[in-house]
Amino acid sequence: MSSVNNKVVLKHALKGLPKAHDFEVKAEPLPEPVDGMFRIRHLYIALDPWQRSAMAGRHATDSKPYGTGDTPPAEIIGIVEDSHHESFANGDYVRAMGGWQEFSLSNGDGAKLIKPDLAHTDAVPISTHLGVLGMPGLTAWASIVRLADVQPGQTVLVSAAHGPVGSMVGQIAIKKGATAVGIAGSDEKCQMVTEKLGFSACVNYKASGYPESLRKALPNGADIYHDNVGGQMLIDAINVMNEYGTVVLCGLISQYNDPALAVDLPLALPIMKRLTMKGLVVYDHADAEDEFVSTVAPWINDGSIRYLEDIAVGLDSAGAQFAKLMRGDNIGKTLIKLNP
Amino acid sequence: MSSVNNKVVLKHALKGLPKAHDFEVKAEPLPEPVDGMFRIRHLYIALDPWQRSAMAGRHATDSKPYGTGDTPPAEIIGIVEDSHHESFANGDYVRAMGGWQEFSLSNGDGAKLIKPDLAHTDAVPISTHLGVLGMPGLTAWASIVRLADVQPGQTVLVSAAHGPVGSMVGQIAIKKGATAVGIAGSDEKCQMVTEKLGFSACVNYKASGYPESLRKALPNGADIYHDNVGGQMLIDAINVMNEYGTVVLCGLISQYNDPALAVDLPLALPIMKRLTMKGLVVYDHADAEDEFVSTVAPWINDGSIRYLEDIAVGLDSAGAQFAKLMRGDNIGKTLIKLNP
Numbered sequence: 297m298s299s300v301n302n303k304v305v306l307k308h309a310l311k312g313l314p315k316a317h318d319f320e321v322k323a324e325p326l327p328e329p330v331d332g333m334f335r336i337r338h339l340y341i342a343l344d345p346w347q348r349s350a351m352a353g354r355h356a357t358d359s360k361p362y363g364t365g366d367t368p369p370a371e372i373i374g375i376v377e378d379s380h381h382e383s384f385a386n387g388d389y390v391r392a393m394g395g396w397q398e399f400s401l402s403n404g405d406g407a408k409l410i411k412p413d414l415a416h417t418d419a420v421p422i423s424t425h426l427g428v429l430g431m432p433g434l435t436a437w438a439s440i441v442r443l444a445d446v447q448p449g450q451t452v453l454v455s456a457a458h459g460p461v462g463s464m465v466g467q468i469a470i471k472k473g474a475t476a477v478g479i480a481g482s483d484e485k486c487q488m489v490t491e492k493l494g495f496s497a498c499v500n501y502k503a504s505g506y507p508e509s510l511r512k513a514l515p516n517g518a519d520i521y522h523d524n525v526g527g528q529m530l531i532d533a534i535n536v537m538n539e540y541g542t543v544v545l546c547g548l549i550s551q552y553n554d555p556a557l558a559v560d561l562p563l564a565l566p567i568m569k570r571l572t573m574k575g576l577v578v579y580d581h582a583d584a585e586d587e588f589v590s591t592v593a594p595w596i597n598d599g600s601i602r603y604l605e606d607i608a609v610g611l612d613s614a615g616a617q618f619a620k621l622m623r624g625d626n627i628g629k630t631l632i633k634l635n636p
Numbered sequence: 637m638s639s640v641n642n643k644v645v646l647k648h649a650l651k652g653l654p655k656a657h658d659f660e661v662k663a664e665p666l667p668e669p670v671d672g673m674f675r676i677r678h679l680y681i682a683l684d685p686w687q688r689s690a691m692a693g694r695h696a697t698d699s700k701p702y703g704t705g706d707t708p709p710a711e712i713i714g715i716v717e718d719s720h721h722e723s724f725a726n727g728d729y730v731r732a733m734g735g736w737q738e739f740s741l742s743n744g745d746g747a748k749l750i751k752p753d754l755a756h757t758d759a760v761p762i763s764t765h766l767g768v769l770g771m772p773g774l775t776a777w778a779s780i781v782r783l784a785d786v787q788p789g790q791t792v793l794v795s796a797a798h799g800p801v802g803s804m805v806g807q808i809a810i811k812k813g814a815t816a817v818g819i820a821g822s823d824e825k826c827q828m829v830t831e832k833l834g835f836s837a838c839v840n841y842k843a844s845g846y847p848e849s850l851r852k853a854l855p856n857g858a859d860i861y862h863d864n865v866g867g868q869m870l871i872d873a874i875n876v877m878n879e880y881g882t883v884v885l886c887g888l889i890s891q892y893n894d895p896a897l898a899v900d901l902p903l904a905l906p907i908m909k910r911l912t913m914k915g916l917v918v919y920d921h922a923d924a925e926d927e928f929v930s931t932v933a934p935w936i937n938d939g940s941i942r943y944l945e946d947i948a949v950g951l952d953s954a955g956a957q958f959a960k961l962m963r964g965d966n967i968g969k970t971l972i973k974l975n976p
Contacts, residue, residue, distance in 0.1 A: 545903055545906055545907050547907075560902050562898060563888055563900065567885050567886070567888070570915045570917055570920060571914070572913070572914050574913075575906040575908070575912075577907065577908070
């Protein structure tokens with residue numbers, strides 16, 4: 297058994313787009329749980345755009361920028377060991393906020409047991425509890441089922457359609473009888489979105505002819521827009537929306553690296569279109585988790601919902617993998633798999 | 637009987653804040669209705685901020701800027717004469733889009749008969765059908781009853797609280813068991829809002845200490861914000877809103893004179909606050925008009941809802957009166973009364 301905990305730390309506060317060499321790996325003594333606590337041995341670490349704004353001190357969880365020596369936050373999947381907690385036994389699979397490191401301590405707050413029957417099937421590997429069955433999947437569920445209340449026959453437009461949230465928004469919408477159209481940043485991503493995920497169309501926003509190409513992909517307009525991006529992409533999307541449509545505001549990837557790049561929303565647009573716009577924070581929807589998992593896990597098991605993962609192995613790859621994510625070069629849920 | 641129609645025309649396309657000398661009065665022959673039409677002799681002309689954006693070609697009704705010789709649009713109240721229309725008889729009171737002039741022709745489209753019992757009481761003078769019982773009142777009803785679905789015990793924040801829409805939003809909210817807090821541009825306006833209209837508080841946004849004063853006026857935050865203004869005032873208002881609140885986007889007075897002055901909305905705000913934001917266009921809510929009038933007219937009759945009017949007499953005063961409105965110096969519904 298290891299006697300150290302390797303963790304990723306910032307070499308300095310981030311500026312703009314993160315780069316691999318902004319991070320380094322350091323060893324510290326293995327943390328020892330006291331009474332009422334347990335240690336988690338991390339199996340997978342989720343990399344997400346919100347971590348960039350957290351490191352900038354602009355996230356719900358963090359109001360102060362991260363600096364030299366700080367370990368980035370992350371959801372992780374791991375195995376309980378050395379438990380001194382009555383509700384978590386050694387060997388249990390849990391999902392928790394554990395950060396970019398090999399081990400973390402927990403007092404159980406915010407840690408969620410993963411039911412064995414869902415944790416160990418071939419079709420539903422444990423890593424999906426960070427993606428399609430985890431926070432991104434629940435975000436998608438909250439967006440399209442709760443906030444947008446999608447109805448059969450509607451057309452749903454989704455930005456970052458190849459990503460873990462967007463891919464699920466579209467697929468759940470299709471399951472509910474709607475049509476999904478995606479926006480993504482390359483022809484390769486768009487091909488995956490239509491061929492693997494069942495979207496009716498996907499538009500490459502980096503190709504010439506955008507946003508006219510978006511209008512062509514939506515002959516009947518869009519009734520719902522799930523926005524992960526903000527900025528100009530939101531404006532272009534609103535321009536192709538139908539009157540009385542719903543916009544779910546779920547992320548601002550366009551400005552996480554640099555708030556100076558923010559393009560704010562001209563308010564005449566939602567007024568002229570009579571839109572309803574709703575801000576979504578997934579932490580509000582924990583009460584939907586059981587319904588979500590019990591509905592979606594069978595769809596993954598029977599192959600009718602697909603998911604994409606972009607996995608790098610080992611803590612040393614975390615910085616480069618995060619930089620790739622924040623450049624938008626990832627395809628699917630971005631993970632670090634730790635060596636067992 | 638007059639043989640001419642006097643009308644206000646633009647001397648040139650407007651730039652920025654309108655001024656009295658941007659307009660002049662010209663005479664033309666009295667228009668003669670053909671079969672299926674009637675003439676309206678105007679009694680009151682409503683001046684509204686939307687007319688500024690219409691003249692700039694930026695309103696739902698107008699996509700081309702108004703130029704030299706064009707007559708500004710307006711809702712009017714008038715009396716039917718020389719009718720060749722089966723549904724409108726000579727002597728009927730009507731509300732219609734008639735423009736800044738003494739007479740207009742109508743084929744009945746968009747013209748609404750005003751029921752005699754509501755047109756002629758002392759408490760409900762005919763002019764109220766352009767204000768508290770007209771489009772501004774219906775706008776307020778659609779905002780606070782339909783879109784925001786106000787509930788007893790909620791706190792409703794209202795910008796331009798002295799204006800015809802804002803004053804009604806607050807008063808209807810109070811009738812529904814909510815608390816109303818206003819924002820207005822002078823201590824005099826604020827005094828009217830609290831003393832005459834029953835708002836619990838009103839904050840002068842031009843006074844020093846704003847927007848901190850807004851926070852102090854809202855010890856429990858705001859659950860609903862009715863926005864007539866957009867821009868920085870919307871941002872300041874969102875900052876004092878409670879999570880899961882509702883914003884009704886109803887107007888953009890801050891940028892009607894000059895779109896270059898627009899301050900767009902940073903999208904992190906509605907996400908962090910989990911807001912629902914709804915764009916309101918009153919034309920969508922014609923089906924609520926009967927319910928609205930039959931509910932509100934008795935409240936005006938019994939004095940439990942108050943209204944403010946800012947009336948100037950004669951077409952010659954229209955330009956100066958409109959300039960005053962667009963400077964924000966009006967108090968209450970801004971009207972031109974025509975000499976009989």
